[in-house]
Amino acid sequence: MRAPTLFAKPRFAAAGAAAALALVASQPAVADEPEAEDAVEMTKGEKKLAKILEGRVAGEPQNCIRTRLNNRLRVIDETAYVYGSGRTIYVQRTKNPEDIDRDDVLIQRRFSASQLCKLDIVTKAERAGGIFTGVVFFDEFIPYTRVENLENDG
Numbered sequence: 001m002r003a004p005t006l007f008a009k010p011r012f013a014a015a016g017a018a019a020a021l022a023l024v025a026s027q028p029a030v031a032d033e034p035e036a037e038d039a040v041e042m043t044k045g046e047k048k049l050a051k052i053l054e055g056r057v058a059g060e061p062q063n064c065i066r067t068r069l070n071n072r073l074r075v076i077d078e079t080a081y082v083y084g085s086g087r088t089i090y091v092q093r094t095k096n097p098e099d100i101d102r103d104d105v106l107i108q109r110r111f112s113a114s115q116l117c118k119l120d121i122v123t124k125a126e127r128a129g130g131i132f133t134g135v136v137f138f139d140e141f142i143p144y145t146r147v148e149n150l151e152n153d154g
Contacts, residue, residue, distance in 0.1 A: 045079030061140035064117035095137035
């Protein structure tokens with residue numbers, strides 16, 4: 001039986017590197033087609049959210065938001081939860097926005113009665129039957145504040 005040599009691995013590694021380089025060189029360049037990225041159309045949910053956010057400016061992301069019992073909640077399928085109304089609203093996209101469904105009810109187990117935080121435990125259940133449908137993993141809440149129209153102030 002022949003003992004392995006120390007030079008066998010580098011020779012095969014060099015051959016593998018040369019093959020990989022040849023493969024990469026033969027592939028067409030994809031980065032030369034920027035219109036492919038521009039062609040991505042907004043989903044129905046993204047369009048709805050954009051309409052809600054018209055005239056508003058995003059603020060610093062927040063871990064918690066103050067809530068009241070009468071706080072408005074809008075659910076935009078496969079996109080986001082929107083909390084509040086008035087001058088400032090908060091957008092919660094969650095870790096898995098594709099799982100957001102307006103037919104589900106959110107069941108929140110909060111650490112604080114006056115705040116909703118990204119670490120709160122939130123589950124979902126079917127609105128009609130109450131059957132468990134999943135867990136919601138909140139991300140940071142993004143505040144969007146209505147911008148005052150400054151054009152008429154001059």
